[in-house]
Amino acid sequence: MKLRGLLRERDVREVVAALKEIQPGLREVGSFLATFQVLGKAVGKAVGKAVGKPLAWRLDTNYVSDNVRYRLPEPTVDRALEQLREKLCGETEEIQLDSDGENVGGADGYVLSIEKIGTYTREQLEDMKWIWNLQRTCRRGLSLCSWLNIEVKSLVEEPVAVGLALNEFLNAWPYKVIPGFGFDIAMADLFCIRGSTWLNDDAMRAFSVFLKSYKNNATVMIPPVKKPSRKNSTQSNVLLQEKQLAEIRAGISTVQYVLVPINLSGVHWGCLVIDGGSKTIQMYDSMNSKKNTKRLKAIALEIVSALPDTYTVLNIEGPLQKDGDSCGVFACLHLWKSVSSDAPTDVSTAGITKLRWMLLYAIWKMKCRW
Incomplete structure (x- = not known):
């Protein structure tokens, strides 16, 4: 299948519909999109000025669209959708516009005019x-x-497995949903496990499914923990909901370890390990920051107050990350070490590359079981 031949001269709407239906592999769709026309690049400075051109939205339910075989520059698209969002929010009926440019209910019939462009x-x-x-x-x-x-291939002992995983990623639709994890996760959600990249929530959750295979632990995911509000500094800032505390109590009553990865303000990963055997709660922050440790301790103390037995809170001071993007990787390593001796110990630069691969490989193997 050659996407360029199939989609040549098609309207942008037909292109999107075809891609969603065909679901081509990463390599093929990436190659196609790299050559899919951007209007400003194709016709030079005159149309390139679309980025700064006045935009005018109007309601015209009788408008018949032209065949648009290109895309506008992304800043123009973003500006136009934001302008429509603001316009509709000023109407009597509030209408939601998806930030990704997906389905927008209640905005039918609106058309955009860009002077001298289209x-x-x-x-x-x-x-x-x-x-x-x-x-x-x-x-x-x-x-x-x-x-x-x-x-990765030159560092690990299983280059064949690396090759198999590489081939699957290249030939899979990026938005292909991976079954069997108990939540919606797509191939694209695993792209963040590569080097010099921050792990997202779905990658962390997927690795927790792998850890569950040791049959001695459960994971409780909590929403990103925000900084305490100064306005409410005189009030008690509750960090965990009763539902999450109930999940922790239920977990510790059936398995030895309850693992709690914690996303601090959407910029840093830490974690807690609740050990029902030793009656301890380990706090781990790969930066060993006083601020992060204080926030982790506040969460740990809320958990202590909700458990039927007395628990001691311990601060684990290492290992420490040496870069700005491996906090999630170090958190995964600590959770892994807590439940199994299979976890690696090398945290050198090469060791972290291997560890990232091990996280990806563990998730990939879980995927292959279904």
Whole structure:
């Protein structure tokens, strides 16, 4: 299947519909999007000025769209959708616009005019945004594949497994949902495990499914923990909901360890390990920051007060990360070490590359079971 031949001269809406139906592999769709026309690049400075051109939305339910065989520059698309969002929020009925440019209910019939450039439907703008997002996702996926092929293969003892994983990523639709994990996770959610990248929530949750295979632990995920509000400094800042505390109590009554990965303000991973055998709660922050440790301790003390037995809170001071993006990797390592002796111990630069691969490989093997 050759996407360029299949989708040549197609409207942007038809392109998006075809990609969603065909679901081509990462390598093929990435190659196609790299050559899918961006209007400003194709016709030079005059249209390139679309980025700063005045945008005018109007309601015209009778408008018949032209065949748009290109996408506008992403800043123009973003500006247009934001302008429509602001316009609709000022209307009597509040209408939600998806930040990804996906389905926007209640905004039917709106068209955008850009002086000396063209007129576009709201749906065409949304699909342009979807294409920009997909291209960005493909770039992350191809970066993962390059990392596997160049850095990982030469370091690990199982290069054949690396090759198999690499081949699967290259030939899988980036948004393909991976079954069997108990929550929605796509291939693209694993692209962040490559080097020099921050682990996202779904990758952390997926690794916790692997840890569960040791049959001695349960994981409780909590929403990102925000900084305490200064406005409410005189009031008690409750960090955990009763539902989460109930999950922790239920977990510790059936298994020895309850693992709690903690996303601090969306910028840093720490974790707690509740050990029902030793009646301890370990706090671990790979930066050993006083601020992070204070926040982890506040969460740990809330848990202590909710447990039927007396627990002691311990601070684990190492190992420490030496870069700015491996906090999630170190948190996964600590959780792994807590429940099994299988966890690696090398935290050198090469060791962290191997560890990232081990996290990815563990999740990939879990995927292959279903």
